[in-house]
Every structure is written in structure tokens, then in C-alpha cells.
Amino acid sequence: xxxxxxxxxxxxxxxxxxEVAAFLGMPLGEARVNQFSDGEIMVHxxxxxxxxxxxxxxxxxxxxxxxxxxxxxxxDALKRASAGRITAVIPYYGYARxxxxxxxxxxxxxxxxxxxxxxxxxxxxxxxxxxxxxxxGFFNIPVDHxxxxxxxxxxxxxxxLENLVVVSPDAGGAERARAFAKRLDxxxxxxxxxxxxxxxxxxxxxxxxxxxxxxxxxxxxxxxAGTIVQAAKALKDQGAKRVFxxxxxxxxxxxxxxxxxASVIDKLIVTNTIPMGEKMTQCxxxxxxxxxxxxxxxxxxxxxxxxVSSLFV
Numbered sequence: 630x631x632x633x634x635x636x637x638x639x640x641x642x643x644x645x646x647x648e649v650a651a652f653l654g655m656p657l658g659e660a661r662v663n664q665f666s667d668g669e670i671m672v673h674x675x676x677x678x679x680x681x682x683x684x685x686x687x688x689x690x691x692x693x694x695x696x697x698x699x700x701x702x703x704x705d706a707l708k709r710a711s712a713g714r715i716t717a718v719i720p721y722y723g724y725a726r727x728x729x730x731x732x733x734x735x736x737x738x739x740x741x742x743x744x745x746x747x748x749x750x751x752x753x754x755x756x757x758x759x760x761x762x763x764x765x766g767f768f769n770i771p772v773d774h775x776x777x778x779x780x781x782x783x784x785x786x787x788x789x790l791e792n793l794v795v796v797s798p799d800a801g802g803a804e805r806a807r808a809f810a811k812r813l814d815x816x817x818x819x820x821x822x823x824x825x826x827x828x829x830x831x832x833x834x835x836x837x838x839x840x841x842x843x844x845x846x847x848x849x850x851x852x853x854a855g856t857i858v859q860a861a862k863a864l865k866d867q868g869a870k871r872v873f874x875x876x877x878x879x880x881x882x883x884x885x886x887x888x889x890x891a892s893v894i895d896k897l898i899v900t901n902t903i904p905m906g907e908k909m910t911q912c913x914x915x916x917x918x919x920x921x922x923x924x925x926x927x928x929x930x931x932x933x934x935x936x937v938s939s940l941f942v
Contacts, residue, residue, distance in 0.1 A: 632680035632713060634932045639687040639699035642904050645720065645921060646686035652925030658683075662699050670695065672702040680713040682932050684755070686924075689723030689742075690903040691882065697723065697742065701749040708750035716931065717751040720902035720920060721850075721878045725760035728767075743767035755927060757902055757920060758849050758877040773937045775927055777877040777900050780918050782812055784898060785845065789873055794818050794842045796835075798860040806847045818844070820860040840868035850878035851897070854885040858892040865893045878902050879915070886911045 637658040638646030650657040659675035685707070687700040700717060707715050727738035743764070746754070753771040765772040785793075796818045797806035803819050810817040818837025844864050851857050851874070861872040872894050879899030881889070889897060889912050897912070899905070900920045909915055923940065930937050 633682065634928075635676070635678055635681045635683045636928070637674070637683060637685050637703065637707075639685070639696060639703055641688045641690060641696040641699065642686065642720065642901070644904060645688075645901050645919075645924075648901075648919060648921035649686060649718075649925045649928065652921050653929060660703065662703065668695075670698050670702055672699070672706045674703075674706050674710055677710075678707055679711040682714050682716075683707050683712045684716045684718050684928050684931075685751075686718040686720070688721040688903055689719060690721050690878075690880070693723045697745075701745065704746075704749040704751050714752045715750060716753045716755055716928075717746060718755045718924060718928070720757045720924065721880075722756050722759055722764070725764055728761045728764055739764055740767045753931070755924070755931065757900075757924070760849055773927060773931065775920075775923055775937075776941055777902070777918075777920060777923070778809060778812070779941070780900060780920060780923065781847075781875050781877075781898060782809070784916070784918055785813065785875070789843065789845065789896075790815075792842045792870075794837065794839050794844050794869075796820060796837070796839070796844050796846050796860070796864060798822065798846050798848055798856050802848055805849065809847050818864075820846075820863055822856065822860070835863050835867045839864050841870055843871045844869045844873065846872065846874040846894075848874075848876045850880055851876045851899075852880040852885065853883045854881065854888040854892075858888045858894070861892055861894045871895050873898065875899075879905060879908075879917075881905075881908055889914055 635658045636650045637660045639662050647657050661673045689697045724738045724742045755773045757775045794816045795806050795810035797803045798820050799822045821834040857874050864872050873896045874894050875898035877900050897914050898916050900918050927937050
């Protein structure tokens, strides 16, 4: 057993890190992560971590490369300070979409990032809803893969269950939507979509009956919101009564907020794996749910060497 538990954070999602520390009944560890005037990042750990079981909470969300570099430098500082074990808690794992060679002469960026993080000195990884589950195999260290489904399920059960149909916005997400629909005991529908190029999609057809029903579009992440907005329009065109959308990672980059505001979507449910910040004030359709309890409980179990997988049984 390691000497003590410590929670540290970079600048990516400090509010979530504070929530996790509060859940565990302890203060957030003392670390300074600043920049020189030219943008070069500097890190200083302001507490003794020798022999400690350290968890670094740092999503690799925008600015992606700065936040990734912060994680690497914090890890190196902890390693040189003789931390007993270093766990990278990456609620949102950036570069996850580039997990294969989809065309010639492109990198497998997700694998490269995994190698870089591992080389920096982390001993294990804790993350939520990887874009592709097989990314766990890119790491040669233990990976604890958590799921936000129980958090979103509870909200849906408490607020949205009224003649509901769970909908996958594309064929690739059908398995995720099917599992969600099974736990809610609701029907499933799929939006058939043909993507012409990156971040541009064309909705073709709705498979399933949504007429007169409330619908819940489910995805792991929403980036520019093009797919989800077009899927919502297709559902409305097929007679859906109301359209809700839910995802774990609300990337919401580029024109996403404007698209959401102009869309037929009644409510967008996201978690706080990525901080919403001013996006919450720009779009009143957004509801943010906290992942701190599930992350905090997983951290407790990892520290105490008990089962993490039993969280989802």
C-alpha cells in the first residue's frame, strides 16, 4: 500500500479535479502550472509526494496540445520527486478519433499519444468513454475504462421518460444506443447517415418508428454538432414529438453552439469531462452532469486495491 493518496491537477479541468478531491474528503494537491511569455509551460509541485499514490486529473481537451504537454511535465516532475505511483486521470482522451489508418500516409495519432504519455512515466490510466474501446490496447500499462452511462441514465429516468425512443445518430453508435435502450426498456431507432468528408454529414433515413414520441439521440462525443443537428432534424421530419441529445464529451468546437441554438434539439445533456465554461451561458439548452462521484469512487478503489469493474455490474 502506498504511503498516502494525493490528487493533483493541471489547468485543463480544475473544477472537476476539485470536485473529485471533495468527494474523497481531501484538498486538491498543491501544484503550480504556468507559462513563460513565449508559451513554454513550467510546472512546480508544492508538496511532498515521495512514496505517494498520485492521481493527476487532466483532460486533453482544448487547447489539446497545451493540456497534453502539461500532463507530461507534471508526470515527469512527480517521477523525479519519487512519487510511489502515478495515475493519469484523463476523463476526456484527446486524439481518440485517430485510432486507425483510415487512409494512406496518415498517423495513428491515438497510439502515438499513448506511447508519449507512457514514456513520460505514468503507471496506469483512468479514463471515461474512450471513442474506441480498443484504444486500451495502445497502452502497455493498466487502463481502467469507466462509463458515464449510469450518470446519464439516472438523469433520463428522473426527467425524460415519457414514451421515449433511444436513437443512434449513425450506424457506428448502434451498439452503444442499444445497450442504453435495453437498460431503459425502450425502443431503439438508428439514423442512417452518409459522411462525405470530415465534419460534414448528410442524413439519409431513420430506421425505426419515432412518430409522436420523445427521442434521445445518444453519442460518446459531440464536436461541431453537424451530425447530431442533422439527425435531430431527420427525427422531427419523421414526426418525433421532442428531441433530446446526450453525450459524455461535449467538445462543442467551431460552429457547434450556433448550430445547437438554431437546432430543433430541446435539451443537450453532457458531462463535465470537458469544462463547459462560457458555453453554458451561450446555449441554455445545455445540462451538465458531474462525473466526480464515479471518478472519485474509482480512485478510492484503485488506491485501496479493490475492484473497479464492479462499479458497473
